[in-house]
Amino acid sequence: MEKPVDNQTPQQEVSQSISPWLVLMSVVCLLVALAICPVISFDPMEVDLLDGGLTSVLYKRNILGTFGVRLGWGLLLTFGIATYPMVLLALISCWRRLLYRKGARPVSWEYVLAFLLFGCGLAMLLGVWPSGLSDVTTILNLQTLPGGTIGQRLCAPDGKLIYLMNSTCAAVFSGLLTIVPLAVIWYFDWALLFQGMVPKPAPQPVVEPVPTTSEPLVAEPPAEPEPATFEPEQLDLPLPNLPPMAAPKHASRRSVSSPNNAPQRHTEPSVPTVVTTSNGTYTLPPVTLLNEVDTSSNEGTNAREIEQNKQLLQNTLDEFGIPADVINAIAGPQVTLFEIKVHSGVRLAKITALEKNFCMALSASSIRILAPIPGKDLVGIEIPNKKRMVVPVYSLMTGRAWNSAKEGIPLLLGRNISGKDVILDLAQAPHLLIAGTTGAGKSVCMNLLIMSLLYRFGPEDMRLIMVDPKVVEFQAYSRLPHLVTPIINEPEKVALALNWAIQEMNQRYFTFARVGAKKLPDYNNNPKRQEDGTPILDSQGNPLPSKLPYIVIIIDELADIMAVAKNEVEKALAIICAKSRAVGIHVIVATQRPDVKVLTGTIKANLPTRIAFRVPSQTDSMTILGAKGAESLLGTGDMLLSPNGGNVERIQCAWVSGEESNRVVEFCAPQAPQCFDASVLASPSSDEDGEVTLGSASTNPFGHGAAASSDAEEELIRQATEIILRDKRPTISYLQRQMGIGYNKAANIIEILEKRGVLGPQIGKTAMRQILISANDFENTDLGEDL
Numbered sequence: 009m010e011k012p013v014d015n016q017t018p019q020q021e022v023s024q025s026i027s028p029w030l031v032l033m034s035v036v037c038l039l040v041a042l043a044i045c046p047v048i049s050f051d052p053m054e055v056d057l058l059d060g061g062l063t064s065v066l067y068k069r070n071i072l073g074t075f076g077v078r079l080g081w082g083l084l085l086t087f088g089i090a091t092y093p094m095v096l097l098a099l100i101s102c103w104r105r106l107l108y109r110k111g112a113r114p115v116s117w118e119y120v121l122a123f124l125l126f127g128c129g130l131a132m133l134l135g136v137w138p139s140g141l142s143d144v145t146t147i148l149n150l151q152t153l154p155g156g157t158i159g160q161r162l163c164a165p166d167g168k169l170i171y172l173m174n175s176t177c178a179a180v181f182s183g184l185l186t187i188v189p190l191a192v193i194w195y196f197d198w199a200l201l202f203q204g205m206v207p208k209p210a211p212q213p214v215v216e217p218v219p220t221t222s223e224p225l226v227a228e229p230p231a232e233p234e235p236a237t238f239e240p241e242q243l244d245l246p247l248p249n250l251p252p253m254a255a256p257k258h259a260s261r262r263s264v265s266s267p268n269n270a271p272q273r274h275t276e277p278s279v280p281t282v283v284t285t286s287n288g289t290y291t292l293p294p295v296t297l298l299n300e301v302d303t304s305s306n307e308g309t310n311a312r313e314i315e316q317n318k319q320l321l322q323n324t325l326d327e328f329g330i331p332a333d334v335i336n337a338i339a340g341p342q343v344t345l346f347e348i349k350v351h352s353g354v355r356l357a358k359i360t361a362l363e364k365n366f367c368m369a370l371s372a373s374s375i376r377i378l379a380p381i382p383g384k385d386l387v388g389i390e391i392p393n394k395k396r397m398v399v400p401v402y403s404l405m406t407g408r409a410w411n412s413a414k415e416g417i418p419l420l421l422g423r424n425i426s427g428k429d430v431i432l433d434l435a436q437a438p439h440l441l442i443a444g445t446t447g448a449g450k451s452v453c454m455n456l457l458i459m460s461l462l463y464r465f466g467p468e469d470m471r472l473i474m475v476d477p478k479v480v481e482f483q484a485y486s487r488l489p490h491l492v493t494p495i496i497n498e499p500e501k502v503a504l505a506l507n508w509a510i511q512e513m514n515q516r517y518f519t520f521a522r523v524g525a526k527k528l529p530d531y532n533n534n535p536k537r538q539e540d541g542t543p544i545l546d547s548q549g550n551p552l553p554s555k556l557p558y559i560v561i562i563i564d565e566l567a568d569i570m571a572v573a574k575n576e577v578e579k580a581l582a583i584i585c586a587k588s589r590a591v592g593i594h595v596i597v598a599t600q601r602p603d604v605k606v607l608t609g610t611i612k613a614n615l616p617t618r619i620a621f622r623v624p625s626q627t628d629s630m631t632i633l634g635a636k637g638a639e640s641l642l643g644t645g646d647m648l649l650s651p652n653g654g655n656v657e658r659i660q661c662a663w664v665s666g667e668e669s670n671r672v673v674e675f676c677a678p679q680a681p682q683c684f685d686a687s688v689l690a691s692p693s694s695d696e697d698g699e700v701t702l703g704s705a706s707t708n709p710f711g712h713g714a715a716a717s718s719d720a721e722e723e724l725i726r727q728a729t730e731i732i733l734r735d736k737r738p739t740i741s742y743l744q745r746q747m748g749i750g751y752n753k754a755a756n757i758i759e760i761l762e763k764r765g766v767l768g769p770q771i772g773k774t775a776m777r778q779i780l781i782s783a784n785d786f787e788n789t790d791l792g793e794d795l
Contacts, residue, residue, distance in 0.1 A: 031106070037099040040079065088156030090130035098123050101197055111201035114312050119196045122189035128158055129185030135159020135167065136179045283466045290466040290679050297671040301400035301663075310395075314344060317370055317391055321346055324369045330358055332387070340425035341397035341660040342646055343376075348387040356380065359387055374640040382655035390425070390658065392642055399423045399645075401456060401662045405463065416529070417558060417594065420460045421453075421619075421649065422661040430649070430659050434560070434596075437617040437652060438589035442598040443607070443632045444621025449645035450598055451481055453619065454564065455664040457596060458485060461560065462672055465490070467680045473509070473561045473688070475502050477568040484669050489680035492559070493688040499572040501689050502563070503752055506580035508688045509561060509593055513584065516591035519552055528556060528592035558592045566611075567601040576750045578610055585614035602628040620648045724749075728757045729766055733786055738767050738777045 083091045105112050135155030155163065162169045162178075169178050281292045314337045322334045331351040338345045350356070356379040366375055370391055378388035404410055404420050409429035416435030424430050434440065440457075444450045461470055467489040475496045476482040482495050496505060516528075522544050525531035532555050544552050561584075563569065569577055584595060597615060599606055602623055620638040623629050629638035633650050641647065645661035724747075731746050732738045738761075743754040758777075761767045766786075768778035 033098075033102055037095060037102050039076075040083070040095050041099055084156065086156050086158060087127050087131045088134055088154050088159055090127050090134060090155060090159075093130060094123060094127035097126065097193070101193060104197055111198075113196045113200065114315055115196065118192055122192040122196075125185060126189035126193075129182050129187075129189065131155040131158040132163045132169070132182035133159075133179065133186060135163035136175055136182065283469070290468075292466065293463055293672045293675050295402065295405045297675060298402040298405060298668050299400065299665060300402050301398065313394060314339065317344070318346060320369045321348070321366065321389065324362065324365055325359075328358075328362060328365070330354060330362075332359070335386075338426055339393070340427065340658075341393075341399055341423055342642055343390045343392050343425060343658065345378075345381075345425050346389045346391065347381065347384070348389065349385075350387055356387060374642070376637055376640045376658070396642075396644075397660070399660050399662045401459065401664050401668065404429055404662050417560075418460060418464060419457050420662060421456070422645065422647075422659045424657055424659050430657070432617070432649070432651070434594050435558075435589075435592075437594070439585050439595040439615050439617065440597070441607070441612070441615035441618040441632070442596070442621075443602040443618070443623070443628075444600065444638075444647070445623055446600050448621035448623075448641070448643045449647065449661050450600065450621050451564075452645060452664055453621070453647065453661050454481070454562070454596075454598055455669055456662055458562070459664055459669065459672060462488070462490070462676060465558065467683075468555070469557050471557045471559045473505055473559065475505070475561070475563040475569070477565045481564050482562075484666065484673055487673055487677040487682070489676065489682050491682060491684065493684050496689070499569040500752075502569050503573045503576035503580060503750065504689050505561070506577065506584060508685075509559065509588070510580060510583055512559065513588045513591050513593055516556060516593075517587075519556075520591070522552060527590050528558065531556060556592065558594070560594050560596065562596045564598050566597050566599040567603070567606045570606050573751060576752060578608060579750075582610050582614050602631045604631060607631055616650075616652045618650045620650070622646065725757055725760060728754075729761060729786060732761070732767070732779060733781075733783050736779065738779055 083095075087094060132155060135158070137154070159167075161167055163175075163182060165175075167178075169181070173181070283290050283292065318334050318337055325332050325334075325348075331354060333349045334346055335349045336347040338347070348359070350359070360377050360379050363375060363377055366377075366389065367373070372392055374392070376390040378390070380386060381388040399422055401420070404423070407429050409431060410418070410420060413431050415431060415433035417433060419432045419434050419440075421430045421432050432440070442450055442453060458472075461472070464470075470490055471492045472485075472488065472490045473492050473496070474482045474485060477497060477499050479497050485491075486495050493505065496502060520526065520531055523531060523534055525534055566577075581595065581597070584593060588594070595615070597611075602620075618632055620629060620632040620641075622641040622643045623632065623638045626636045626639045629636050632638060633648060633656060635650075635656060637656065638648055645663065647659055647661055649657045649659055651657070728743055728747060731743065735742070735746075738758065740751065740754045740758055743749065743757060744751060747754070758767065762769060762777070766779070766781055768780055770777055
């Protein structure tokens with residue numbers, strides 16, 4: 009099951025970076041304040057000095073000199089006494105953004121215009137009562153102009169505004185012109201801070217280097233993690249010679265406080281675990297084999313972009329008359345989820361119908377609408393980020409989520425939209441289907457799953473069967489000691505491997521029944537292997553194995569296999585997926601053709617856990633997930649996870665390079681020899697020359713034998729001979745229809761009858777084989793001997 013594990017993302021904060029314009033405006037406001045301050049700098053007598061009526065230098069008291077005198081008198085003459093509150097408000101706002109920017113929205117033209125309107129409104133309000141504050145105006149040499157020129161020309165008893173309305177209406181209008189700009193300034197500078205949307209910074213908790221619980225904890229990343237060192241004397245195993253590689257770049261990792269990127273907190277790279285095997289010891293790969301990618305220059309989206317998109321979404325909703333509010337934004341590696349609170353009585357279909365309008369307003373190639381968000385009373389809109397992040401596998405392998413994972417078979421998938429590491433438990437899934445077009449990230453996801461298995465299991469705990477019809481996808485893993493058989497490249501051999509898995513599954517059930525175990529962990533942890541000092545034997549008389557490994561069958565391209573042997577593969581997959589969970593056999597299937605002829609109803613019913621990458625159409629998305637959405641993905645690892653029929657979750661797959669895969673294989677390969685089982689790809693029979701044929705006995709490396717020759721198999725050959733002699737049609741397809749068997753089994757029977765002298769060799773492509781015996785010869789001949 010899907011398990012997102014990591015710390016919860018801190019509450020997002022909207023902030024504005026320091027700009028040169030903000031510093032310049034702060035300096036200007038400070039100089040203006042010094043120029044007009046009547047106590048420190050400005051003296052109304054200096055006005056006479058400007059007119060030449062006063063020549064004494066005693067009155068040159070302005071700090072800014074002649075420029076300060078002219079600036080101060082010009083502002084006072086224009087706005088009157090309203091100059092002081094206007095400049096004071098501008099100075100407070102500038103200092104607020106310089107010294108404490110949290111909760112401040114980005115500046116726009118409305119913000120600057122609000123200060124000018126505030127000064128004009130206050131000047132007009134003072135102009136309504138020209139005799140008011142007469143003492144102050146006399147001191148400032150303004151006579152009866154408390155509102156300056158603006159108040160005198162507009163709202164004085166002989167002003168222009170009085171001709172249009174009386175003094176009461178003029179006062180109300182001036183008051184509104186003062187209050188509205190204050191509300192705008194409050195919205196930009198103080199609203200978020202007082203609404204509690206920006207929490208006070210809390211001290212970071214100290215985290216122990218060794219995790220004690222499975223809950224995700226938080227820790228600051230190390231400055232320079234030291235690579236683990238290994239001593240051959242301690243391990244009692246000659247370590248392999250690793251190829252020379254470039255030292256990882258230990259770039260400084262800075263914490264990003266922007267809402268787009270939840271801080272990823274890492275622990276020290278753990279020392280590789282040493283497991284005991286029958287051949288000695290086996291060391292799991294260290295994280296130092298992975299590339300430590302510097303993500304400091306790749307921070308994804310920023311606060312300004314989030315705020316702009318939020319406003320565009322709100323404007324689109326308002327234009328179409330939908331009563332809804334955009335209340336929150338959660339930024340992920342590739343997309344940002346905007347949460348919308350819809351008012352009661354609004355149909356969600358109205359919002360989903362605006363998908364194209366949202367794309368046009370946001371200039372986005374595609375968006376994804378969640379109506380509603382699973383588990384919330386909100387509608388979600390996922391919008392691609394302009395700056396997208398890459399999730400390196402190193403950051404996942406060194407995270408607390410992976411190091412403290414308790415799953416039976418943990419598989420790393422990537423990072424979700426909230427910045428949490430997502431781990432899938434294959435033991436609970438218990439099988440996985442992956443589909444997506446070429447280039448969408450399917451192969452990278454397969455490599456990530458294989459790397460997860462190699463970092464957790466040794467060759468005696470995990471066995472792999474890899475099917476690669478394209479030959480090149482899994483070639484890098486051909487030297488792994490975990491392989492049951494060489495990598496299968498021929499599609500016609502897949503049915504043989506699946507039939508072997510069915511036999512292994514049935515044999516394990518009989519083995520579990522002997523000791524009373526129901527699951528593979530119960531069997532491996534059961535110390536009772538003897539009864540009264542006598543080892544417990546299986547159905548063939550062999551002692552029960554002390555330990556059974558997990559078996560994972562990885563099929564890269566199902567479409568190529570279904571084109572060759574659809575019936576056999578579909579039937580075998582259905583049997584394995586339906587019954588093999590308890591015995592530790594699991595299947596991972598991938599395809600780039602999500603067609604109903606490939607992903608049949610039987611396969612989909614037995615593979616409930618599915619991953620969808622980008623697909624061309626909504627029909628393909630419905631085929632994979634049973635829901636739309638995969639057609640709107642961005643590619644390059646952007647995927648949707650449907651965990652066993654649960655809620656669909658959007659995840660960014662981690663990046664695994666070819667160099668990293670090669671280094672891990674080079675580390676694992678020399679530590680243990682490859683132990684292939686010849687019976688996996690063998691035909692169900694063999695002859696005396698050693699060729700594997702129907703009815704031959706073979707052994708496997710898991711502690712018990714495969715199915716031996718039985719009377720039932722000989723009876724099957726005898727029935728086929730009777731049909732051929734009766735109907736005179738010695739063809740594979742005819743035996744398939746008459747006996748109800750698969751193509752491979754019918755072909756093996758024909759080969760056996762040819763070797764025993766019943767049929768002649770195949771001549772040409774269309775001619776039938778010659779029947780070499782008669783019905784009387786068949787009744788008097790033992791088919792076990794050559795004729």
